[in-house]
Amino acid sequence: MALQGRVxxxxxxxxxxxxxxxxxxMLGHRTGVIGFPLRLLAREVYDRIVKARGPSVVALVTGEExxxxxxxxxxxxxxxxxxxxxxxxxxxxxxxxxxxxxERGHVFTDRLLRARGLVETMFLxxxxxxxxxxxxxxxxxFVRRDRFSTLTYTGSKKISxxxxxxxxxGFSVDDVYAIAELIRRQKGGCAVxxxxxxxxxxxxxxxxxxxxxxDFLVATDAIGMGLNLxxxxxxxxxxxxxxxxxxxxxxxxxxxxIAGRAGRHMEPGTFGVTGEASPLDEDLVEAIEEHxxxxxxxxxxxxxxxxxxxxxRLIASLEAPTQNEWLLRTRESDDLMALKALSDMPELRDRxxxxxxxxxxxxxxxxxxxxxxxxxxxxxxxQRLFGFLQDGRIxxxxxxxxxxxxxxxxxxxxxxxxxxxxxxxxxxxAQRKGWVEDETHWRDETRAVEDRLSDxxxxxxxxxxxxRRTSVLMRRLKQKESLVAEVNDKGEVTVEGEFVGxxxxxxFRQDPAATGEEAKVMRQAAVQALRPEFHLRADKxxxxxxxxxxxxxxxxxxWGGSAVGKLVAGSEAMKPQVEAFVDEEAGHDVAEKVRRRLxxxxxxxxxxxxxxxxxxxxxxxxxxxxxxxxxxxVEGLGIVTRESVADDVKALDQxxxxxxxxxxxxFGQYTVFLPLLLKPAPTxxxxxxxxxxxxxxxxxxxxPPGLVTIPNIPDVPKDHYTLAGYRPAGSRAIRIDMLERxxxxxxxxxxxxxxxxxxxxxxxxxxxxxxxxxxxxxxGYKGEKGERAKxxxxxxxxxxxxxxxxxxxxxxxxxxxxxxxxxEAEAxxxxxxEVFYTFxxxxxxxxxxxxxxxxxxxPxxxxxxxGDTGQPRGDRPxxxxxxxxxxPRGDRPxxxxPRGDRPRGDRPxxxxxxxxxKGGKSDHRRDKxxxxxxxxxxxxxxxxxxxxxxxxxxxxxxxxxxGKV
Numbered sequence: 016m017a018l019q020g021r022v023x024x025x026x027x028x029x030x031x032x033x034x035x036x037x038x039x040x041m042l043g044h045r046t047g048v049i050g051f052p053l054r055l056l057a058r059e060v061y062d063r064i065v066k067a068r069g070p071s072v073v074a075l076v077t078g079e080e081x082x083x084x085x086x087x088x089x090x091x092x093x094x095x096x097x098x099x100x101x102x103x104x105x106x107x108x109x110x111x112x113x114x115x116x117x118e119r120g121h122v123f124t125d126r127l128l129r130a131r132g133l134v135e136t137m138f139l140x141x142x143x144x145x146x147x148x149x150x151x152x153x154x155x156x157f158v159r160r161d162r163f164s165t166l167t168y169t170g171s172k173k174i175s176x177x178x179x180x181x182x183x184x185g186f187s188v189d190d191v192y193a194i195a196e197l198i199r200r201q202k203g204g205c206a207v208x209x210x211x212x213x214x215x216x217x218x219x220x221x222x223x224x225x226x227x228x229x230d231f232l233v234a235t236d237a238i239g240m241g242l243n244l245x246x247x248x249x250x251x252x253x254x255x256x257x258x259x260x261x262x263x264x265x266x267x268x269x270x271x272x273i274a275g276r277a278g279r280h281m282e283p284g285t286f287g288v289t290g291e292a293s294p295l296d297e298d299l300v301e302a303i304e305e306h307x308x309x310x311x312x313x314x315x316x317x318x319x320x321x322x323x324x325x326x327x328r329l330i331a332s333l334e335a336p337t338q339n340e341w342l343l344r345t346r347e348s349d350d351l352m353a354l355k356a357l358s359d360m361p362e363l364r365d366r367x368x369x370x371x372x373x374x375x376x377x378x379x380x381x382x383x384x385x386x387x388x389x390x391x392x393x394x395x396x397x398q399r400l401f402g403f404l405q406d407g408r409i410x411x412x413x414x415x416x417x418x419x420x421x422x423x424x425x426x427x428x429x430x431x432x433x434x435x436x437x438x439x440x441x442x443x444x445a446q447r448k449g450w451v452e453d454e455t456h457w458r459d460e461t462r463a464v465e466d467r468l469s470d471x472x473x474x475x476x477x478x479x480x481x482x483r484r485t486s487v488l489m490r491r492l493k494q495k496e497s498l499v500a501e502v503n504d505k506g507e508v509t510v511e512g513e514f515v516g517x518x519x520x521x522x523f524r525q526d527p528a529a530t531g532e533e534a535k536v537m538r539q540a541a542v543q544a545l546r547p548e549f550h551l552r553a554d555k556x557x558x559x560x561x562x563x564x565x566x567x568x569x570x571x572x573x574w575g576g577s578a579v580g581k582l583v584a585g586s587e588a589m590k591p592q593v594e595a596f597v598d599e600e601a602g603h604d605v606a607e608k609v610r611r612r613l614x615x616x617x618x619x620x621x622x623x624x625x626x627x628x629x630x631x632x633x634x635x636x637x638x639x640x641x642x643x644x645x646x647x648x649v650e651g652l653g654i655v656t657r658e659s660v661a662d663d664v665k666a667l668d669q670x671x672x673x674x675x676x677x678x679x680x681x682f683g684q685y686t687v688f689l690p691l692l693l694k695p696a697p698t699x700x701x702x703x704x705x706x707x708x709x710x711x712x713x714x715x716x717x718x719p720p721g722l723v724t725i726p727n728i729p730d731v732p733k734d735h736y737t738l739a740g741y742r743p744a745g746s747r748a749i750r751i752d753m754l755e756r757x758x759x760x761x762x763x764x765x766x767x768x769x770x771x772x773x774x775x776x777x778x779x780x781x782x783x784x785x786x787x788x789x790x791x792x793x794x795g796y797k798g799e800k801g802e803r804a805k806x807x808x809x810x811x812x813x814x815x816x817x818x819x820x821x822x823x824x825x826x827x828x829x830x831x832x833x834x835x836x837x838x839e840a841e842a843x844x845x846x847x848x849e850v851f852y853t854f855x856x857x858x859x860x861x862x863x864x865x866x867x868x869x870x871x872x873x874p875x876x877x878x879x880x881x882g883d884t885g886q887p888r889g890d891r892p893x894x895x896x897x898x899x900x901x902x903p904r905g906d907r908p909x910x911x912x913p914r915g916d917r918p919r920g921d922r923p924x925x926x927x928x929x930x931x932x933k934g935g936k937s938d939h940r941r942d943k944x945x946x947x948x949x950x951x952x953x954x955x956x957x958x959x960x961x962x963x964x965x966x967x968x969x970x971x972x973x974x975x976x977x978g979k980v
Contacts, residue, residue: 027160029275047105106132111140120315204481210237215469326358424471500544520577641671653692695720744793797857
């Protein structure tokens with residue numbers, strides 16, 4: 016004993032600084048070893064010593080981790096992994112009162128009896144161990160340390176009334192999860208600490224609590240083992256626990272160990288009960304407060320002198336009894352049960368023929384059952400591993416597949432917890448020397464998988480039991496710190512890294528999942544953090560180009576994908592106003608800046624899209640009727656139907672028309688319009704402006720660009736089609752510019768005698784013959800369907816070349832064959848029929864479906880005598896209209912100019928028109944009167960007879976010159 020140095024027992028309650036004292040004593044020696052009951056606590060102390068002395072001299076050895084530098088001076092270990100007989104100057108064991116634990120007590124007892132430092136040995140724990148240590152270690156010195164702060168019992172409290180910085184203790188995973196869920200709903204969230212957690216997960220959860228992100232901690236009795244936290248109150252949700260064999264009440268010293276975590280250094284602490292736990296009796300409360308407990312009378316023990324001759328002899332040595340009155344043989348442990356199960360297997364008995372095989376089997380049986388699956392599964396795994404190890408090492412491929420199946424971070428808390436337990440088995444295996452190939456690789460690999468699973472488990476625990484954003488925001492607001500808000504490209508708003516909602520333009524949309532107090536906190540935090548963001552965003556918006564903005568077909572104003580305002584009716588259709596969408600919290604300055612920028616945008620948009628129309632309205636050279644007509648066009652936003660302005664058009668003289676045409680106005684047969692305003696962009700804007708001016712609740716949408724015709728829906732007002740640039744005709748509506756092109760073609764046809772649709776007509780409309788017939792019916796024409804034989808064009812026979820050589824197969828002996836019978840049959844076959852339509856003008860009643868007159872056309876008079884081609888009024892030359900008829904008229908194209916640039920019939924005052932049929936019938940009329948075939952109505956007319964030049968015609972000089980050429 017003298018050679019091993021002095022033995023000191025530092026005993027006392029929690030919060031006495033025993034562990035801190037032992038670490039300082041160890042660092043005062045050249046070398047040292049210290050053992051802890053939990054891997055968690057060992058990792059915490061290892062990190063602490065590394066900060067003080069550096070990683071090159073500190074080792075960490077647990078069942079699942081092994082970090083051993085070459086120049087190691089200080090070993091931080093779990094009690095089971097403490098190295099024996101390495102000759103360290105200092106040796107210490109923490110929580111020595113665990114010698115009485117039914118499961119692990121024999122390990123602590125072994126260290127109490129055998130672990131010694133060359134200079135100093137120290138045991139840390141409860142004062143209840145004093146008699147046992149004194150009896151088993153004669154000459155041991157005792158140091159009593161008192162608690163730094165007071166510990167007071169406060170009785171029973173509901174969880175809803177639990178004070179901040181409290182720890183609620185449960186004794187099963189189900190209890191812990193249920194309590195954590197309740198606290199999340201009532202208090203915003205909590206951290207979770209259990210002994211089964213990996214150090215990485217435990218540290219992450221503790222950090223949530225220590226940083227103030229949450230004010231509550233839910234834990235098992237694992238917090239009683241050396242975890243130093245800022246806990247003010249400890250509440251027991253129960254006073255019974257399952258010790259692996261049965262449910263039993265907690266011993267007073269166990270309750271004191273846990274309750275003692277309340278209070279930090281000099282800060283007082285309190286403890287009590289909650290939930291269904293019964294209040295503690297007075298004697299127990301007094302014992303805990305004063306830390307007075309009955310001494311430990313029996314220490315768990317297992318023989319350490321093992322006989323590896325045969326499995327039976329090994330089992331017998333493990334079950335050997337003791338004669339020491341302070342020692343009690345431990346109950347059958349998991350490793351001993353696994354040894355008995357494996358040694359009874361016939362397939363293994365033949366392999367256990369030497370001590371080396373028995374020792375290997377015992378090493379395999381000591382692999383902890385981290386999965387807690389119970390006997391069969393764990394024993395089967397041990398059997399496989401023993402078989403591999405007897406043949407050499409565990410196969411790399413097999414191990415890689417086993418780890419790959421575990422390396423998945425998906426699933427819920429339970430699934431990830433199970434995988435974490437599985438990887439701990441392989442982490443333990445990888446730490447055994449000689450069991451796997453490339454030990455360093457597999458130690459790193461299993462550690463990396465454990466870290467990934469630990470992070471995933473922490474994330475799931477936080478997601479389920481912590482309303483992280485509420486806790487973080489509450490802490491920041493309490494501390495009155497400046498909150499940092501960020502808005503990503505999707506508009507997601509995060510405050511201090513926590514998602515709180517979306518910023519749509521200049522309006523904050525709070526996360527709908529938040530309710531009650533959480534919603535208030537989020538709104539308060541978001542508004543406080545977003546105030547500077549609103550100003551920055553407003554400046555960015557004000558300087559943004561117009562290309563980043565747009566308007567919707569319902570009058571909304573967009574900045575990118577965010578709605579920032581809407582259009583409202585102004586004093587005029589082309590002078591709308593804007594209403595900005597800005598939260599009140601953003602302030603008046605931001606709202607006004609956004610409104611001004613939107614007004615600039617829409618004003619410039621109207622100026623660009625409606626430039627021809629605005630120029631027309633501002634032209635001061637337009638006088639009289641021309642100026643009034645320009646105002647009509649401006650009011651109609653560039654499009655008016657011919658029938659609505661028929662009288663105004665008739666009243667315009669040639670000079671007025673010419674001045675209007677200079678601005679691009681086209682006088683069509685059906686519509687008066689500016690062609691540039693028929694493009695998709697002006698059309699879309701026109702519908703919005705007109706809808707605003709009319710006060711519509713739902714705006715008509717513009718047709719897709721490029722369509723010549725669209726469906727004519729009866730419920731849609733005709734005005735909507737007109738403003739969209741279409742005219743309804745039958746079941747379809749045709750674009751007005753294409754309708755005018757069609758009207759130009761129809762004007763050249765004989766609509767009285769009848770005409771067929773030309774290919775260019777179908778090409779203009781993009782319709783089939785049946786659809787075109789329906790369209791013509793909508794325009795006032797009657798179509799008669801017919802059939803006729805298709806005309807086949809004969810193919811001229813090839814000319815015979817007399818100089819060509821005669822083929823060998825054709826000669827006098829072999830004359831050319833006669834025509835094939837198939838050709839004769841084809842000639843006699845029935846002719847193929849084709850469908851055609853003959854269209855004639857079908858005038859309606861005078862007040863029903865009137866079409867517009869030609870420019871300057873006088874009202875219809877009675878029918879004139881003489882030839883009549885039957886064309887609609889305005890389509891035939893030098894002829895007055897027939898009484899009761901009304902046909903569309905308009906401008907005819909001239910010299911390649913756009914149709915509508917020169918109106919037919921708009922001639923100067925006193926001017927006359929040619930009439931080659933004046934005073935007689937046309938050729939086709941004469942042919943018909945003489946009984947000719949009706950098809951002759953499609954023949955060309957004879958050349959017109961020359962007429963003397965009217966001297967009153969202003970173009971007389973030009974006509975005279977033309978006649979001389």
